[in-house]
Each structure stands twice: as C-alpha cells, then as structure tokens.
Amino acid sequence: MTPKRTVALLVLLTLAAACPAAAQEQPRFGGVLKAAMIGEPPSLDLHWTTAVITQQITWHVYETLFTYDRDFNPIPMLAESADVGDGGRRVTIALRRGVRFHNGKEMTAADVVASLTRWGARATPAKPVWKSVEAVTAKDPYTVVIHLKEPSGSLILALARPNSGAAIFPKDVVERAAADGQITEFIGTGPFRFVEHKPDRHIKLARYKEYAARPETANGYGGRRTAYVDEILFLPVPDVSVRVAGVETGEYHYAQQLKGDLYDRIKAMPGLEPVILKPYGWATAVLNTKQGLMTDKRLRQAFLAALDMEPIMAAGFGHPSFWRLDHSVHYKEQVWYSMAGAELYNQKNKEKARRLMREAGYTSQPIRWITTKEYDWMYKNALVAKQQLEAVGFAIDLQVVDWATLVQRRNKPELYEVFSTGFTFNVDPALSTSLQCNWPGWWCHPEKEKLLEAMAREIDVKKRKDLMDRVQTIFYDDVPRVKFGDYFPLDARRKELRGFQPTPELFFWNTWLAP
Amino acid sequence: MKTYIARRLVAVVPVMLVVATVAFVLVHLAPGDPASVIAGPYASADDVAKLRHQLGIDHPLHIQLGRWYWRLLHGDLGTSIFLRRPVVEAILDRAEPTLLLTTAATLLAVLIGVPTGIVSARRHGGLVDQGLMVLALLGTSVPNFLLGLLMILVFAVWLGWFPVAGYVPLEGGAWRTARSLVMPAVALGLVQSALIARITRSAMLDVLREQFILAGRAKGLPENRVVYKHALKNAFVPTLTVIGISFAVLLGGAVIIEQVFNIPGLGRLIISAVLRRDYPVIQGVILIVAAVYVLVNLAVDLAYLALDPRIRYQ
Numbered sequence: 001m002t003p004k005r006t007v008a009l010l011v012l013l014t015l016a017a018a019c020p021a022a023a024q025e026q027p028r029f030g031g032v033l034k035a036a037m038i039g040e041p042p043s044l045d046l047h048w049t050t051a052v053i054t055q056q057i058t059w060h061v062y063e064t065l066f067t068y069d070r071d072f073n074p075i076p077m078l079a080e081s082a083d084v085g086d087g088g089r090r091v092t093i094a095l096r097r098g099v100r101f102h103n104g105k106e107m108t109a110a111d112v113v114a115s116l117t118r119w120g121a122r123a124t125p126a127k128p129v130w131k132s133v134e135a136v137t138a139k140d141p142y143t144v145v146i147h148l149k150e151p152s153g154s155l156i157l158a159l160a161r162p163n164s165g166a167a168i169f170p171k172d173v174v175e176r177a178a179a180d181g182q183i184t185e186f187i188g189t190g191p192f193r194f195v196e197h198k199p200d201r202h203i204k205l206a207r208y209k210e211y212a213a214r215p216e217t218a219n220g221y222g223g224r225r226t227a228y229v230d231e232i233l234f235l236p237v238p239d240v241s242v243r244v245a246g247v248e249t250g251e252y253h254y255a256q257q258l259k260g261d262l263y264d265r266i267k268a269m270p271g272l273e274p275v276i277l278k279p280y281g282w283a284t285a286v287l288n289t290k291q292g293l294m295t296d297k298r299l300r301q302a303f304l305a306a307l308d309m310e311p312i313m314a315a316g317f318g319h320p321s322f323w324r325l326d327h328s329v330h331y332k333e334q335v336w337y338s339m340a341g342a343e344l345y346n347q348k349n350k351e352k353a354r355r356l357m358r359e360a361g362y363t364s365q366p367i368r369w370i371t372t373k374e375y376d377w378m379y380k381n382a383l384v385a386k387q388q389l390e391a392v393g394f395a396i397d398l399q400v401v402d403w404a405t406l407v408q409r410r411n412k413p414e415l416y417e418v419f420s421t422g423f424t425f426n427v428d429p430a431l432s433t434s435l436q437c438n439w440p441g442w443w444c445h446p447e448k449e450k451l452l453e454a455m456a457r458e459i460d461v462k463k464r465k466d467l468m469d470r471v472q473t474i475f476y477d478d479v480p481r482v483k484f485g486d487y488f489p490l491d492a493r494r495k496e497l498r499g500f501q502p503t504p505e506l507f508f509w510n511t512w513l514a515p
Numbered sequence: 516m517k518t519y520i521a522r523r524l525v526a527v528v529p530v531m532l533v534v535a536t537v538a539f540v541l542v543h544l545a546p547g548d549p550a551s552v553i554a555g556p557y558a559s560a561d562d563v564a565k566l567r568h569q570l571g572i573d574h575p576l577h578i579q580l581g582r583w584y585w586r587l588l589h590g591d592l593g594t595s596i597f598l599r600r601p602v603v604e605a606i607l608d609r610a611e612p613t614l615l616l617t618t619a620a621t622l623l624a625v626l627i628g629v630p631t632g633i634v635s636a637r638r639h640g641g642l643v644d645q646g647l648m649v650l651a652l653l654g655t656s657v658p659n660f661l662l663g664l665l666m667i668l669v670f671a672v673w674l675g676w677f678p679v680a681g682y683v684p685l686e687g688g689a690w691r692t693a694r695s696l697v698m699p700a701v702a703l704g705l706v707q708s709a710l711i712a713r714i715t716r717s718a719m720l721d722v723l724r725e726q727f728i729l730a731g732r733a734k735g736l737p738e739n740r741v742v743y744k745h746a747l748k749n750a751f752v753p754t755l756t757v758i759g760i761s762f763a764v765l766l767g768g769a770v771i772i773e774q775v776f777n778i779p780g781l782g783r784l785i786i787s788a789v790l791r792r793d794y795p796v797i798q799g800v801i802l803i804v805a806a807v808y809v810l811v812n813l814a815v816d817l818a819y820l821a822l823d824p825r826i827r828y829q
Binding site: 040049050054127164178180181198199200235237238239241242248402405411436439 | 553556599605667675774787
C-alpha cells in the first residue's frame with residue numbers, strides 16, 4: 001500500500017470512527033411529555049401503598065437514600081456514603097449536602113429520621129427489615145445512624161427499593177399528615193416537582209430547577225438524573241385501545257401495558273417503538289396453605305405435577321416475546337437466579353398427580369380458584385390450567401371476580417383454595433412477597449422462615465445466594481405457589497421520545513423529546 | 516298547579532330515601548373494599564386490616580348506615596376515600612363535561628330524530644320511510660361504545676380530524692371544548708336519535724289520521740302548516756316524554772362513552788369509584804343521578820301543559 005493510500009485509509013477509518021459520535025444526538029431541554037397510564041394511583045403517598053402505579057409516578061418526585069444500579073446493586077442516591085460498624089449493628093449514613101426539597105428547604109438528618117421512622121412503621125415491605133432496627137438517630141445535620149438489634153443484609157437493599165420505597169419527605173410534611181396518616185403535601189427532592197393532580201384528567205409534574213443531581217454518570221436508576229422535559233403529564237387512560245390510538249397519533253409519547261397481539265402492528269408503525277420490559281414479573285397461582293384442602297402438601301404437589309406450563313403461558317401472553325418458561329423465584333438477570341427445584345417445574349406428569357391425589361384421599365371436592373378478567377392473562381392462565389387439572393381429576397370451581405374483590409377475598413383463608421396473581425421484580429430475596437409468611441396464602445414454613453431470617457442478617461452475597469438456593473428447594477417441595485412462567489409487558493413509545501431506558505421500573509428522567 | 520308541584524317535590528323525599536338506602540346496602544354488600552385497593556397488591560392482611568380501621572370502614576353496617584343518614588340530613592354526601600375531598604365537590608368538578616356531553620347528545624338526538632320521524636310519517640309506507648326506519652333500527656341496535664371506537668379509528672387515527680380522546684374544559688376555549696366533544700356526543704346521541712325518530716313517526720302517524728287534520732286540509736291550510744303547527748304540536752307530547760327520558764338515560768349512558776373517550780365526567784367518576792370501592796362517591800353519584808331523573812320527569816310533566824292545554828294537574 002502506498003503512503004498516500006495509507007493516509008487516505010487512516011482518514012477514512014478516523015471518519016468512520018467519528019461518525020457514530022457525530023450522529024449521537026445531543027439531549028435537548030423542553031416540551032411536555034405525555035404518558036398514558038392504565039389508571040389512577042390509589043394514593044400519592046409512597047409509604048402507604050405497594051401499588052406499582054403510585055411508584056411509577058411519584059418516584060420522579062420523591063427520592064430514597066439509595067437506589068439500584070443497572071445490575072440491581074444498591075448505590076447511594078440521597079446518601080453520600082454508608083458505613084457499617086459495630087459488627088454490622090450500626091449503619092452510619094452520611095447525607096449529601098445542598099440537596100433541597102421542592103419547598104426550598106435543605107434536606108437534613110431530621111427529615112431522614114422522620115421519614116425512615118414513618119416508613120418502617122407504615123410500609124409493608126419495610127416491616128420485615130424494621131424488625132431488626134432498634135433506633136434511627138440524627139448524629140449531626142448530615143449524618144444518620146441506624147442502630148440494629150442484629151446485622152442486616154437487607155437494610156440497604158430495602159432502603160433502595162422503589163416500590164413502597166423509603167422516600168424522604170420533609171419532617172414537617174410527615175408531621176402534618178392527615179388524620180388517617182396519609183401525607184397531604186407531595187414534596188420530595190426529585191428532578192420533578194409535583195404540580196397538580198386532577199383525578200381522571202392528569203397528574204402534572206414540572207422540572208425542579210434547583211434539583212441537586214449526583215455528579216456520576218447515569219447508571220441504572222442512579223447516578224445523574226436530569227429532567228430534560230419541562231413537564232410530565234401522567235394521563236389515566238384505562239381503555240387499552242385508546243392508549244394505542246393515542247400513541248399512534250402522537251397525542252401520547254408513551255403508552256403502557258398494551259396487548260401483546262399488537263406487537264407486530266406497533267413494530268410496523270413508523271413513529272412508534274415497542275418497549276418490552278424485561279424482567280418484570282412472574283405469573284402464578286397462590287395456594288392456600290392455611291386452611292382447607294390445599295393444606296395437604298400432597299395435593300399441592302399434585303397440582304404442580306399436573307401442569308404443562310407452555311400452553312398456560314401462551315394463552316395468557318400470546319406472542320413469545322412476552323413470556324418465557326422458567327422455574328426460578330428470581331430472574332435469570334439476577335444474581336439470585338437458582339436451579340434448585342428446576343426438575344419439579346413443568347412436569348406434565350399426570351400419573352404422578354393422580355397418585356398424589358389418591359394418597360391425599362382427594363375425592364373431587366371443589367377447589368375454589370379466584371381469578372379476574374381485569375388482568376386478562378390471569379384469567380387465561382387459570383382457564384387453561386383448569387382444563388389440565390380437571391384432566392387428572394381435580395374439580396376446579398373457577399370464580400371470576402373483579403380485582404378489588406380478589407384482593408379482599410384473598411385475605412380470608414376460608415374463602416378459597418387458590419388465587420391468581422403475579423409477582424413483580426424484586427431485588428432482595430429476603431424481602432420477596434412471594435416468600436413471605438404474612439402474605440395471603442400464608443406460606444409459613446419453619447425451616448424457610450429460619451433461612452429467610454438468616455438471609456436478612458447475612459451481608460455476604462455468596463452466602464445469601466446459598467441460602468436462597470435452599471429456600472427455593474423448599475419452595476418446590478412444599479409448593480406454596482405454582483409458578484407458570486415469567487412475563488414481560490408491552491409498552492410503546494414515540495420515536496421522538498429519546499434516551500428512554502426500558503427497565504423493570506418506568507422512569508422519564510434522562511429522557512428528552514426530539515423535535 | 517303550585518300545590519301539584521309542591522306535592523311532587525315532597526314526593527321526592529321518600530324516593531331519595533329509598534335510593535339512598537338501596538345504594539348504601541348494595542355498595543356495602545358487594546365484595547371488595549377500598550383498603551385492599553389503597554394498600555396495593557403486596558400489602559399484608561394485617562396492614563389491610565389496620566387501614567380498614569383507619570378509614571373507619573370496619574364498623575358494623577348499621578352504624579355506618581346511621582351515619583350516612585345523619586350526614587344526608589345535613590346535606591353532606593361524605594368525603595371521597597381516594598380523592599380526599601367532599602363528594603359534592605368531586606361531583607361538581609365532574610359535572611361540566613357530563614352536562615355538556617349529555618346536552619349536546621340530546622340536542623343532536625332531537626335535531627336528527629324529530630325531522631326524521633316527521634319525514635318518515637309524511638312519506639308513510641314509501642321507500643324513504645322504509646329506508647329511514649331501517650337506519651333507525653340499525654341505530655338502536657349498535658352499541659354506543661362500538662360506534663365510539665369506530666369513530667376514533669376513522670376520524671381520529673385515520674383522518675386526524677379530532678383528538679383520539681380527552682376533554683378540554685371550557686376555560687381552555689369553547690372551540691377546543693366543542694372539538695373534544697364532537698365524537699362522544701355523536702356516538703351517544705345517534706343511538707337516541709333513532710329512538711326519537713321512531714316515536715315521533717308513530718305519534719305523527721296517529722295524529723295525521725285525526726279528524727282535525729282532515730278539517731285543516733279541507734279548509735285549504737298549507738301542508739307545512741298542517742304538519743308542523745297542528746300535527747307536530749299534538750304529536751310532540753309522547754316525543755317530549757322520550758326526550759326527557761333520553762336525557763336521563765344519556766346521563767347514565769355517558770358512563771361508557773366517557774370511559775371510551777377518556778372524558779373526566781360523572782361516568783368516569785363512578786366507574787373509578789366502583790372499581791376502587793370508594794363508597795361515599797358511589798352513593799353520592801347514585802343519589803344525584805336519581806334526583807336528576809326525578810326532576811327531569813317533573814320538568815317534562817310540566818312542559819306538557821305548554822304543549823297541550825287540555826292537560827290539567829290537580
């Protein structure tokens with residue numbers, strides 16, 4: 001090659017290397033982002049509810065001391081650092097300075113102590129962790145100390161969780177909560193501030209100009225959060241066909257929870273991009289281990305043995321992009337993913353099921369299974385499973401009710417043997433709702449409880465993973481819930497919505513609207 | 516006359532009492548409760564029970580009913596559990612879109628239905644009559660939500676003439692409000708117009724066969740005068756009844772259309788309230804809608820007087 005040609009080639013290579021950088025779009029500020037949501041949040045108090053929609057909206061406003069990076073490890077958010085001392089019984093959290101609430105006041109340790117104390121007493125996911133907390137104190141205006149009765153491997157993970165998360169509110173907002181305990185002022189430290197809630201119209205958030213962003217590059221839910229859009233309008237649009245039509249015409253920039261059979265249509269639309277949230281949740285039948293027929297372990301094992309998960313998942317979620325067969329209580333994408341009990345998943349073993357039913361003395365008593373059409377997939381899962389279970393001799397009494405009825409009835413063990421639900425993504429195995437003893441289904445297993453307690457105390461990740469493997473072995477032997485498979489919802493976004501990251505938790509910071 | 520009106524208004528009280536009791540009992544007997552909805556899907560049973568106590572919905576039913584009567588006696592419909600504001604305020608806030616939508620739909624139904632009925636009656640038995648009545652039959656058979664979804668597809672998605680859904684309040688400009696209501700009003704009104712057309716036609720046919728119409732024609736009155744002044748005025752009494760009922764029905768029918776078109780009116784309010792078991796809101800809206808029914812009926816009865824002087828109320 002001649003020197004001239006070499007130079008020309010080098011120039012070309014340099015240009016080629018430079019092109020992607022040049023093509024990379026610069027984020028721009030401005031615009032109003034409109035997101036079509038499935039409905040209204042039941043409350044805007046993040047400590048009060050585990051409703052996912054509350055979290056999706058309010059975590060733009062409220063922030064937590066920690067959050068998760070892209071690998072779901074906890075990283076500081078409002079905290080500057082955390083130091084564990086006294087053999088794991090004291091966690092000292094240094095707070096970031098200069099972080100201002102949306103009312104202009106600087107966040108201090110007093111706000112954090114008031115918020116964490118309230119969260120520990122109020123939020124459902126906080127309670128298992130808070131059992132080991134002795135006191136939360138303010139060492140100085142920028143240092144909070146959490147005193148523990150015993151070491152906790154779950155504490156920081158719990159403080160980082162978005163759902164029903166440990167949001168930090170101003171102390172006076174906590175003190176001014178309404179008579180029923182809910183906060184009435186929605187003030188946080190997030191990149192967006194709350195502007196107004198017009199029920200059934202919109203929830204409006206606006207960029208918080210004084211927002212104190214972290215200096216690090218964005219990483220998962222953490223790092224630098226930038227509010228590029230001037231406002232976010234969360235619009236409750238309960239009808240799925242209207243959500244689709246709206247995002248198609250450009251009235252909404254984002255539409256959540258669309259039907260999987262629209263996938264090909266959305267892919268073909270020039271202005272739209274399908275969004276598949278992966279991992280997200282697993283579809284399941286929860287068996288009542290407290291009262292009634294399903295207290296017999298052999299019947300539960302028969303229930304599991306009879307099922308062929310593929311048609312169940314295909315009926316519920318259609319297009320294979322939205323589901324996968326998997327046995328694990330945690331997802332492939334997580335460090336807690338376990339192969340324990342895998343051989344007992346998707347057995348399709350009718351003979352084994354019949355044998356176990358005979359051993360249990362089952363004589364076609366009705367198995368009451370509560371499900372709902374409000375989540376279409378729950379009903380379809382149940383319908384196909386019903387056929388398979390009836391083929392081995394179970395008598396399934398499928399009771400189709402609305403969601404509000406289902407969540408009420410599942411708290412009454414005398415009313416059912418099985419109910420449908422889904423467990424969404426959870427970072428800490430010790431806090432997984434699917435494993436808790438005080439949750440409907442009441443799976444209280446002495447050995448499992450001990451292992452979960454040990455896991456909550458354990459800080460070492462490898463040891464926690466070993467404990468989780470043992471819990472999952474018990475899960476498949478004792479069969480408190482029957483996992484059908486993992487599911488991934490379909491959302492859609494306009495192509496002009498840039499910078500969007502599809503993660504298990506929806507967020508719109510670091511996203512902008514292209515002209 | 517004044518005595519009659521007073522008597523009718525007094526009769527509203529027991530009706531409202533029955534409605535209030537039935538609404539309360541039905542709502543509370545239905546399974547599900549707001550505490551489970553607020554607490555969310557992953558809340559423990561203990562937390563839900565605690566919340567029920569904090570919301571005051573764990574008291575015996577008869578005590579809650581007594582409180583409901585007591586509040587009603589003081590003109591208080593209670594406070595929404597989810598909206599955290601008085602039910603009356605929530606209803607007033609949602610009244611604008613629903614009233615505008617219902618009025619527009621009723622007007623549309625009358626403007627289409629009455630002339631169609633008249634033309635049909637005048638061309639009785641002919642091709643036009645049969646064609647219009649087939650259309651009317653079609654109109655009454657198509658569910659309004661289906662019509663709504665089809666209109667969204669054609670006029671919003673394909674043609675882009677109207678917004679897909681949503682409502683622009685009057686403060687955002689009357690033109691924009693009107694534009695946001697065109698499709699839902701048509702979807703809602705078209706079905707009622709078919710009913711009005713059929714009733715108008717039937718009433719007109721009866722009246723056009725009367726002796727006084729024959730006399731009018733015999734003395735050489737122009738046909739339009741015979742039809743519009745003499746026949747229509749007499750035939751309008753049953754039509755007015757249907758229009759009155761239509762208005763009330765549309766108030767109820769707006770529930771589905773408001774859901775389809777995402778209009779934050781009374782319909783959406785009650786659907787959200789039912790799904791979330793917001794007891795005070797469900798009871799309040801049922802009571803208000805029942806009151807509107809009763810008052811619209813009274814107004815229709817009084818309007819008969821203006822149309823037919825032979826009618827007298829004792």
